[in-house]
Amino acid sequence: MSAPAPHDASILETFPNPCPERDYEIEFDCPEFTCVCPRTGQPDFATIRIHYVPDRKCVELKSLKLYFWSFRAVGAFHEKVTNDICSDLARLLEPRRLEVTGDFRVRGGITTRVVCRHTA
Numbered sequence: 178m179s180a181p182a183p184h185d186a187s188i189l190e191t192f193p194n195p196c197p198e199r200d201y202e203i204e205f206d207c208p209e210f211t212c213v214c215p216r217t218g219q220p221d222f223a224t225i226r227i228h229y230v231p232d233r234k235c236v237e238l239k240s241l242k243l244y245f246w247s248f249r250a251v252g253a254f255h256e257k258v259t260n261d262i263c264s265d266l267a268r269l270l271e272p273r274r275l276e277v278t279g280d281f282r283v284r285g286g287i288t289t290r291v292v293c294r295h296t297a
Contacts, residue, residue, distance in 0.1 A: 183251065184244070184247045184248045184251050184261060184265075185244065185247040186244065186265040186268075186269070188240055188243045188244045188247060189236060189237075189240050189241065189244050189265065189266075189269050190236070190237040190239075190240035191234040191235060191236055191237060191269060191270065192234070192235055192237055193233065193234065193235075194231045194232065194233055194234060194235050195235075197231070197232065197233055200230050200273065201230065201231075202228060202229070202230055203227075203228070203229055203230075203231060203235065204226070204227065204228045205225075205226070205227040205228075205238075205241065206224060206225075206226050207224065207225040207226075207227075207241075207242075207245055208224045209222075210222070210223045210224065210225045210245055210248065210279075211223075211248065211249050212248045212249065212251050212252075212253060212258050213249070213250065213251060213252045213253075214252065214284070215252035215253055215254060218252065219284075221255065221281055221282070221284065222281070222282040223255070223258075223279050223280055223281040223282060224279075224280045225245065225259075225262065225277065225278070225279055225280075226276075226277070226278040226280070227241075227262075227266065227275070227276075227277050228275070228276045228277075228278075229266070229270065229272045229273075229274060229275040229276070230272055230273040230274040230275075231270060231272055231273070232270070232271055232272055232273050232297065233271065234269070234270050234271065235270070236266065236269065236270060244265075255279055255281045255289045255291050256291050258279060258291075259277055259278070259279035259291035259292075259293050260291075260293050262277050262279075262293075263275065263276075263277040263293035263294075263295055264295075266295075267295040271297065272295070272297065273296075273297050274294075274295070274296050274297070275294065275295040275296075276292065276293070276294050276295075277292075277293045278290065278291070278292045278293075279291040279292075
């Protein structure tokens, strides 16, 4: 099997937080996330949940969708995918708090949930 394509964090865009003086929470669910098993090349399906308290920046949704799509050819374990998403968003947004959860569907009779957290 050839080397998997990397995901593309350069797709992500931001806009200024409209209310930076207040702590408030933003939550996203992406129930159609896909990536590829690094061993078999078969697709992995997941719901990715993002929960964050913005500081100066918020993530723009269309860019987030395209960013998620960039994982479709990525061969990586669930733990790496979820940590990569958390790291990319933490670097981009510099949020007050961020939590990314990857709820991966059944593979081999086992579901996987990976939770990553970042605090400023």
